[in-house]
Amino acid sequence: MSGGAHAAAARITVGGPAPYDVLVGHAVTRELADLLGPGVAQVGVIASQSLNDFGAGVAEKLTEAGYAVRLMEVPDGEEAKTAGVAAACWEALGEANFTRSDAIVSVGGGATTDLAGFVAATWLRGVKVVHVPTTLLAMVDAAVGGKTGINTAAGKNLVGSFHPPAGVLCGLAALDTLPGPEWISGMAEVVKAGFIADPTILDLVESDPAGAAVASGPHTRELITRAIQVKADVVAVDLKETGAGGSIGREMLNYGHTLGHAIEKVEDYHWRHGEAIAVGMVFVAELAHVQGRISADLVARHRSVFSALGLPTQYRADRWDVLQAAMRVDKKARGDRLRFVVLDDLGVPVIAESPTPEELTEAFRRVSA
Numbered sequence: 001m002s003g004g005a006h007a008a009a010a011r012i013t014v015g016g017p018a019p020y021d022v023l024v025g026h027a028v029t030r031e032l033a034d035l036l037g038p039g040v041a042q043v044g045v046i047a048s049q050s051l052n053d054f055g056a057g058v059a060e061k062l063t064e065a066g067y068a069v070r071l072m073e074v075p076d077g078e079e080a081k082t083a084g085v086a087a088a089c090w091e092a093l094g095e096a097n098f099t100r101s102d103a104i105v106s107v108g109g110g111a112t113t114d115l116a117g118f119v120a121a122t123w124l125r126g127v128k129v130v131h132v133p134t135t136l137l138a139m140v141d142a143a144v145g146g147k148t149g150i151n152t153a154a155g156k157n158l159v160g161s162f163h164p165p166a167g168v169l170c171g172l173a174a175l176d177t178l179p180g181p182e183w184i185s186g187m188a189e190v191v192k193a194g195f196i197a198d199p200t201i202l203d204l205v206e207s208d209p210a211g212a213a214v215a216s217g218p219h220t221r222e223l224i225t226r227a228i229q230v231k232a233d234v235v236a237v238d239l240k241e242t243g244a245g246g247s248i249g250r251e252m253l254n255y256g257h258t259l260g261h262a263i264e265k266v267e268d269y270h271w272r273h274g275e276a277i278a279v280g281m282v283f284v285a286e287l288a289h290v291q292g293r294i295s296a297d298l299v300a301r302h303r304s305v306f307s308a309l310g311l312p313t314q315y316r317a318d319r320w321d322v323l324q325a326a327m328r329v330d331k332k333a334r335g336d337r338l339r340f341v342v343l344d345d346l347g348v349p350v351i352a353e354s355p356t357p358e359e360l361t362e363a364f365r366r367v368s369a
């Protein structure tokens with residue numbers, strides 16, 4: 001991704017009450033000062049500690065640009081999404097006398113942007129945040145749209161806030177160092193955007209699965225910008241997941257996530273997010289088929305596109321009871337009622353309210369190994 005001459009960065013504007021831009025290209029961190037805007041004196045850089053070159057590099061550029069910079073390194077991946085890590089960041093901001101005119105910059109994958117967004121949302125009840133995502137998954141999904149959060153013992157993302165960033169800088173050179181399995185994990189969210197809203201994404205992946213399975217593939221830029229555009233269109237009209245804007249609103253972005261989050265929890269976060277939601281999407285495709293909503297061919301398309309990318313499509317049969325318990329804390333649940341995002345057709349997400357235990361068990365049987 002980093003060799004040769006580079007095309008100009010793509011700019012996707014996320015609408016809503018406070019619109020912001022997502023830039024996708026090379027050397028985009030040059031735009032940081034612009035996105036931070038006037039009046040910012042201090043910048044807290046929250047970076048994944050396993051990426052010290054990235055975090056330190058961004059901190060250095062900000063220092064050179066005249067900001068007082070506080071670098072806060074946080075644990076790698078999901079370990080960052082805890083109340084303890086958030087509290088440590090609040091302590092650091094307090095020591096630095098960080099005020100409402102100061103700003104946070106996140107550098108890392110989706111776990112880091114979720115944590116940093118949450119710290120920004122809660123410090124002084126909200127300070128500006130700019131995300132610099134370094135994984136595919138964070139570029140196409142986590143850093144965009146303002147969902148922030150941490151996990152609790154009861155489950156994934158149970159504490160959080162909607163706090164849109166002032167901007168998102170997706171520097172494609174970061175993808176050069178991204179391990180292959182992390183790329184594939186991000187592709188699960190890209191493909192999700194294909195199933196719920198933009199089937200051209202599926203066509204692109206299916207036309208060259210080997211190319212789509214690597215960051216250097218021919219359609220990388222288009223796949224990234226299309227997935228971001230899907231997310232931007234959804235969150236612009238339904239930031240807080242209230243169902244605004246017709247259709248089912250923002251809940252559609254949770255396609256595959258009810259079972260997916262349960263798998264992540266049951267696996268103690270040793271499965272990648274994209275791997276878990278890939279199984280979750282095959283499960284809800286089977287559920288939709290069991291309910292007579294979609295054809296066997298569309299279910300098969302889920303399996304074939306995920307398999308072609310090397311994503312899992314099955315989960316162990318003996319965990320159904322614990323998965324069902326974990327799914328009860330899903331944010332889409334209402335009291336005892338479980339609700340699932342399913343498809344009525346390709347690109348037509350709807351909510352399946354209270355599927356019967358028989359339907360759920362049959363759908364799980366079809367994805368279990």
Ligand SMILES: NC(=O)c1ccc[n+]([C@@H]2O[C@H](COP(=O)([O-])OP(=O)(O)OC[C@H]3O[C@@H](n4cnc5c(N)ncnc54)[C@H](O)[C@@H]3O)[C@@H](O)[C@H]2O)c1
Pocket residue numbers: 048050051076077078081108109110111112114134135136137138141142143144145146147148157174175177178179182185186189273274
């Ligand atoms: N807020 C949202 O809307 C939203 C959307 C989707 C996912 N998420 C959350 O995002 C998280 C998953 O994000 P993720 O897949 O980016 O995982 P991650 O943040 O755990 O990062 C995955 C791994 O990649 C490493 N890494 C990051 N960038 C790298 C780079 N450029 N080179 C080498 N290694 C790099 C990280 O250190 C980590 O080990 C989950 O917690 C999920 O719940 C949030």
Ligand SMILES: O=C(O)C(=O)C[C@@H](O)[C@H](O)[C@H](O)COP(=O)(O)O
Pocket residue numbers: 141145147156157189250251253254257331
């Ligand atoms: O942005 C959204 O809305 C999503 O649902 C995007 C998901 O890909 C993402 O994993 C999100 O963190 C899930 O949120 P949650 O509300 O189910 O915790």
Ligand SMILES: [Zn+2]
Pocket residue numbers: 141189257273277
């Ligand atoms: Zn997700």
